[in-house]
Amino acid sequence: PRGWITLGIETSCDETAVSLVQDGRKVLSNVIASQIPEHRKFGGVVPEVASRHHLECIHQVVEEALTKSGKTLKDIHQIAVTYGPGLVGALLVGVAYGKAMAYALKVPLNGVHHIEGHLQANFIQYPELEPPLLALIVSGGHTHLVKMETYGHYEILGKTRDDAAGEAFDKISRALGLGYPGGPFIDEQAQKGNPEAILFPRALMEEDHYDFSFSGLKSAVLNYLNSCRMKNIEVSIPDVAASFQKAVVDVLVKKTMTCAEDQGLSQILLSGGVAANSLLRNSLQETCKLQGKTFYVPEMYLCTDNAAMIACAGYHDYCLGYRSGWDLNAKASIPI
């Protein structure tokens, strides 16, 4: 359908986001109310606080997204809403709101998988992009290697067995006395440090599967910091940050490239909040170039949680004939 307008809603974690997208690829408006300052004092996301915030501000975010797009409720053809994975209480706010909207406007409703949304953020940035492809999705909540064979056909080839990559950045940042969320602070410190200063473990790097594990690395960094303290050795924050970051990125890049090679895929996508990491972006880009693969990464506002990616994924699901019923429910974890 041409001129089709999807209103996307995303409330899976700590951002209340609403976006209007035309024909699945053109962003008309993209509004995000972030709760980061609220959660900062706790050093992480507090689920109940997140739910309450979504409830308080979702209406205003919808109004703003409509105003900025220049459209009215009458122009909307479809509602797409994240129904999982994520924090259930947070997801429920978006799902309930999306259902009510779709019912009142008499338009179709599509529940969207959050990871599918992250992957499809690239279709907004690169309107000509088409599957097959391999996506590395790295954020505070997920570390996934997803193969997209064609629209609607996804396969998770690898994922973290414990902490997500972003979660590791956040925990190490906290241990180093830096801020929350930790990624940008570690990234900044790492620019001044030596990535070879401390040899941290690269878990599962040589195994013949594509799963990740970051909790051992986290413990290794914490142990290193403790032993320095016990021995009264001064810790170089830039060196720890650089060595830790290098360990994470080495594994992410190695696994992604091996997976792409094994699967015969030549297009590699990066998405999720950790895609902001300068070393990861550069390393993956360089390695892709060396190995003759095409590298795609969206602008930052499309990498972190947003509703444009949800509208985009919901549009493609709709085109494939998928519809959600009024019994659509929030789910903490769901297969893709």
Ligand code: KG4
């Ligand atoms: O996608 P996102 O905004 O939210 C989730 O769905 O989790 O990702 C947030 C994560 C946080 O863990 C944050 O520390 C990380 O992305 N992050 C970074 C950088 N910027 C944000 N990690 C590494 N380097 C960065 N520059």
Ligand code: ZN
């Ligand atoms: Zn996310």
